[in-house]
Amino acid sequence: MRFTHPDGSTVHVGYCSNVHQAEDLDGVVAQLATYAEPVRERLGVDRLGIGLWLARDVVVELVREPAQLKRLKGELAARGLETVTLNAFPYAGFHREVVKRDVYLPDWADEARLTHTLECARVLAELLPDDARRGSVSTVPLAWREPWPADRADAARRALDRLAGGLAGIEADTGRRIRVGFEPEPGCVVETTAQAVERLGGLDPDRLGVCLDACHLAVQFEDPAAALARLRAAGLPVVKLQASSAIEATDPADPAARAALRRLAEPRFLHQTRTVRAGRVLDADDLPDALDGALPTDTGPWRVHFHAPLHADPEPPLRTTSGQLAAVLAELYAGQEALCDHVEVETYTWSVLPTPPTDLPGGIAAELAWAHGRLTGLGLDGPALKDTGPAPKDTRPALKDAKNTHPDPSEERP
Template sequence: MRFLHPDGTTVHLGYCSNVHQAEDLEGVIAQLAAYAEPVRERLDVGRLGIGLWLAHPVVSELTADQGALARLKAELRSRGLETVTLNAFPYAGFHREVVKKDVYLPDWTDEARLTYTLDCARILAELLPDDAERGSISTLPLAWRDPWPSASAEAARRALDRLSDGLAGIEDDTGRRIRVAFEPEPGCVVETTAQAVRALGGLDPDRLGVCLDACHLAVQFEHPAAALRRLADAGLPVVKLQASCAVEAEDPADPVARAALRRLAEPRFLHQTRAATSAEVLAADDLPDALDGALPADSGPWRVHFHAPLHAEPEPPLRTTADQLDQVLAGLFDGPSAVTDHIEVETYTWSVLPEPPTDLPGGIAAELAWARDRLTGLGLKEDPS
């Protein structure tokens, strides 16, 4: 789906395919038919954006076989789908029974992460629609925070310099600009926009920037307007927005709220949890830890890194941070110019909800309709083509 901002910028909206379990090319192509095309049909649009997650084995196959890449491109086109962004945060195994901190491996000290990301950039340069201005790739915020000695920080910085050079080479070869966006996430080396400014400042702003995940921003209790101003003042571009909502418990001491939170404490994904006091933000690395005493229940509201569907409320008395996402969207688009041009709805947690949906395409379509209504409410015009 495409929208036109009043300043003339084309804003791309799509959903992220990491919600689907597929780690070979056949599986990726099958998910386009089983999910993405039905989502487009539910929305009654001629073109739907899909932010592909291509696991390392898929990337290896597409890199080695130009015919496989041409096949993927043809499948996207024939189903009315377009790709301007890739999610290269998970490397592989994102739908194993237990993922947790493994999602941060390999990190940016490992040559494998650089190779994978540049391979993704080459693939995206081929998949981009002819009239797309540029492509984007989101990636992890360097690494999980511990251990992170100075030698690791130096190795990662060297890798980012090589990444920038590699992206410049791809642009020279293909004429397509691909930007890589580092995604601040609770518990990582870069958790907040302030840390992003410190860790990523001074990098090539034409090719490297930030992926702003609205769920992560809310979990860290960052104020959207202040966060966006901080990034702008530092000259750090918002390459991509991941439109997402966290789960909030206003009173985590309430037994009903704790029971509802307990039903979200599932074993596959990491659900970092934060509590806001008047003086600080307190942290637990996972929701089960918070419920077992790692966070005080009387310290203030809790926010949980559990990507909740944009359009629906969780089990009461829990709620989502959709109001925060509204503020993020306003900060990015309710001004004289668009701050970013790529939006990806990234609710990868449908399968681990207490009651998983029986109609996943319908749920994804409802999320995209929610986002469409917000964008048009901010004055953007939908491109009907």
């Protein structure tokens, strides 16, 4: 979907295909027919954005075989879909039985990460609609935080300089500008906006910036206004917003809350969990660790890196941080100019919910309708939607928006 901001600029909104499992091109094309086109039809729009996740083998095929890249572009157009952004964070195997920390490999000290990212950018330059201003690619926030010795940090910094040069070369070859956004994530070398400023500052702002994930921001208890002001002051552009919500347990000592959290502690993905004590973030690397005693229960709420559907509550007494997402949207779009032109709804966890949906296109359409309502409420002009129908089974209406009432804590790790 395309929205027009009062400043006249276009804001592209879509959903990320990493929710679907496919490791080859035939599988990617099948996703468009099975899921993406039905989502568009549910919404009743002529054109729907889809942020593609393309596994490494798919990217290699598209780069080596122009006919296959033309095929993919044709399939998108035929189904009323368009792509202005790629999610290049997962490299491959994102739907294996166990992913956990493997999702951060290869990291930015490994030549393979640079090669993959530049090839994703080259593919995206060919997929971009003719009238799109630019494209974006999101990527790993350098690496998992440890081990990260000085030699690997130096190798990563050199790779980022080469990345900027490679993107400039793609623009010279194709006439299309592609920007890469590093996505701060709990537990990584860059897990907060303060660390983004520290470790990514001084890079080419025309081609490199931040992919801001609202779930990650909430898990780190960052205040949206302070976080975005920090990035602006450092000259780090928000290349893409991943519209996402975390899970929050207001009282993690409550037996009902702990039982509900246990049902979310599944084996595939890493669910980093955080709380705050005396203004400092305390962390557990995974939800099972937190439940087994790695986090205190008397400090206030826990927030869990579990991307929750935007439009619906989890099992009570848990709630989501949808209010924080609404605050992020307001910071980006309520002002005189739009501060980001790509919004990607990224709820990749539908398949690992305690009760997975029987109607995934309906759930994704409801999430996009939620985002549509928030953006039009901020004054953006968007396409008219038809009724997306009832929320998927076993969900309830979204929580009312609420500001983050927690102070922006120190970004130092305890």
